[in-house]
Amino acid sequence: MDRSLFLARLMGPTFVAIALGILINLGMYQSMIVEALHTGILFYLSGLLSLLAGLAIINLHNRWQADWRSIITVMGWLMTLGGIMRIVLPQVAVAIGSTVYSGRAATVVVALITGAIGAFLSFNGYVRRA
Template sequence: MDNMELSIFIARVLGVMYLSVGIGLFLFREAYMLAFRKLVDSPGSALLGGFMAVVGGMAMVTYHNLWVNDWRVIITIIGWIALIKGILLMLAPAYLELFRGILQVRKGRGLTLAIVIFGAIFCYLGFIQ
């Protein structure tokens, strides 16, 4: 698989994931916020999330470490962020506690809108372009 095929595959995965979460947040905001709050209260879940982030981030960093001047660099940056976040969660699951304020239910939907927009962009890049 060449670099562009891999970029398209990852864009498809990220697009579907971000769109699903973003639309879920719009439609079932309270349920998502409750799940996020329970995640913060569970060190075991934080460790599992950290493990998954390390696996996904390491895969992207290993196979898609492209520092190019186009949209594919966003995938590389997401991979590095996932890897670093995963390592931090595995080293110190209490680190997740820092995000408790962000996970509060708010009337503003800016972050949710950003997630949907990212999902739409990745779906466009992965499925249409």
């Protein structure tokens, strides 16, 4: 199977599930986000996991083509940079996270964007035939 299809099939449903989880359980996720935005071992471990996943994606799929596959590469780079930020500059990462997740509406917007990316990747991974 093509790497792009494999990663789209892996990332797409995961992003959709995350988005649905946030939208269905908004209050609980907002509490979890507030907890997660405190520096500590969980913050560090989330950065480490994000860095590892991002590096795996960009090492397997560093493709800059003018089609849907570039989204996978961009997501890999964002995960890598986010992981590095949480490990090297945790205070900056907390400030950015606090700004992004500043309220209920912002959390819903992030969930909708995540869900849209997930649906798009799922469509391209499972439905669309090149």
